[in-house]
Amino acid sequence: MANSDLLSHLSADSNISQYEYAGNSSINILNWEDRFQIAVDAAQGLEYLHHGCKPPIIHRDVKSANILLDDNFRAKLSDFGISKTFPMSDNGVTHVSTVVAGTLGYLDPQYYKSNRLNEKSDVYSFGIVLLEIITGRPATSKIPDDTSLSEWVIMMLEKGLINGIVDPRLQGNFHVNSAWKAVEIALNCVSLNSAERPTMSQVVGELKGCLEATKVGCGCENKSKDSIRAIPLNPLTHGMDTQPSAR
Numbered sequence: 001m002a003n004s005d006l007l008s009h010l011s012a013d014s015n016i017s018q019y020e021y022a023g024n025s026s027i028n029i030l031n032w033e034d035r036f037q038i039a040v041d042a043a044q045g046l047e048y049l050h051h052g053c054k055p056p057i058i059h060r061d062v063k064s065a066n067i068l069l070d071d072n073f074r075a076k077l078s079d080f081g082i083s084k085t086f087p088m089s090d091n092g093v094t095h096v097s098t099v100v101a102g103t104l105g106y107l108d109p110q111y112y113k114s115n116r117l118n119e120k121s122d123v124y125s126f127g128i129v130l131l132e133i134i135t136g137r138p139a140t141s142k143i144p145d146d147t148s149l150s151e152w153v154i155m156m157l158e159k160g161l162i163n164g165i166v167d168p169r170l171q172g173n174f175h176v177n178s179a180w181k182a183v184e185i186a187l188n189c190v191s192l193n194s195a196e197r198p199t200m201s202q203v204v205g206e207l208k209g210c211l212e213a214t215k216v217g218c219g220c221e222n223k224s225k226d227s228i229r230a231i232p233l234n235p236l237t238h239g240m241d242t243q244p245s246a247r
Contacts (some may be wrong), residue, residue, distance in 0.1 A: 002071035005078075006038060007064035010132055013024040019150075029120045029167075032174040036072050036182070041066050041075035044209055046126060047200040049077075052120045055085040058117060063106045064126035064132050086118065104140070105140035105149075110194050120194035126203065127189025134182055135166030150190045155185060176209040 003009070009030055030038075042062075049057040059077065065154070066133045081103075082101045098117050100107070106128045108121035131149050139149055150224045156164045162179050162191075165174065185206050192199050 001068040001078065003069035003073055004228065005065050006042075006067040006069060006129075006133075007074065009069070010064060010136060011138070030073075032170060033211070033214050036178065036207065036214050037065065038069065038073065038075040039130055039133055039182075040207045040211055041203045042077060042129065043200055044127065045075070046122055047204050049083075050122070050200050053085075055087065056119065058084050058086055058119055059122050059125075060084060060117070061102050061106075062122050062129060063103050064129050067164050083097070084117065105138075108194070109192060118194065119200070120197045123189050123197045123200060123203070124191075126200070127186045127197075130182065130186040130189065133184065134167070134179065136163055136169060142177075150187065154183065154186065157183065157187075173216045179211045181210050183205065183214075185237035 002194045027127055046059065049059060051208065057080075059080065060082045061079060062077075066077060068078045084098065097115055100112055100115060100120075101136060102108075102111075102125070106125040108124040110124075111121045112118050128149065131137075131153055135149070135153065137149055137152070141149065153165055162176060162183075164185060166174050166179050185198075189197055189203065209241065
C-alpha cells in the first residue's frame with residue numbers, strides 16, 4: 001500500500017519528540033481526524049467480516065501492523081492467514097474451540113485461557129489498536145512497572161487527565177469530547193468478559209459519531225489545561241488480567 005501500515009506510522013511518530021515536531025513542520029504526525037478515519041475504516045472492515053460474510057469470519061490477528069494505508073490514508077485490513085469461519089446458531093454466534101493463535105499484546109485473555117474463540121476476540125484486539133491510535137504507545141510496551149497499555153490508560157483515567165493519555169506529539173490538537181469517547185469505546189472493547197464487549201457494528205456507530213464531532217470541532221479544542229471528567233469504568237475492565245507474557 002502507498003502509505004505502508006499503521007504500525008510503521010505510529011512507530012515512526014514515537015521516535016520523534018514533541019520538541020522536534022514543534023520546530024519542524026515537515027515531520028508528518030498523523031493528526032486527530034486522520035486517526036479517527038483510520039479507526040472507522042478498520043472497524044468497518046471487521047464489521048463486514050463478522051456480519052457481512054456468510055459464513056462469518058474471525059480475523060484472529062487484528063493489530064496495527066495488519067492495517068494498511070492507501071495514498072489517502074484510508075485503511076484496509078490485511079493478513080487473513082489465520083482467519084477462521086465460525087458457525088451461527090439460532091440464538092446468534094457460537095464459539096469455536098481452537099488452538100490459540102494471534103499476537104501478544106493484542107490477544108484476547110479469555111480466548112488465551114479457554115481456547116474458545118468468537119467474534120469478541122477480534123473486538124478485544126481492535127480495542128488495543130484503538131488505544132494505540134489514541135495514545136501513540138505500542139501495544140506490547142510494559143512501561144512503567146510492567147503495566148500493559150490498557151492498564152496504563154485506566155491508571156491515567158483515575159486521575160481524570162485526558163492530556164496524559166492522548167499522544168503528546170499532537171501537542172493538544174485534538175477534540176476533547178471525542179477523545180474521552182474514544183477511550184471509553186476502547187476500554188469497553190477490552191473488557192475481560194467477552195459478553196461485556198460491544199459488537200463491531202456498535203463500535204462502528206460510536207466511532208462514526210466521534211469522527212463527525214472531530215470534523216465539526218476542527219480538532220483544536222484542547223489548547224488549555226486538562227479537562228476533568230469521570231468515565232464510568234466497566235468493573236470487568238478495571239483491574240483486568242494482564243496479557244500472557246512471551247515465552
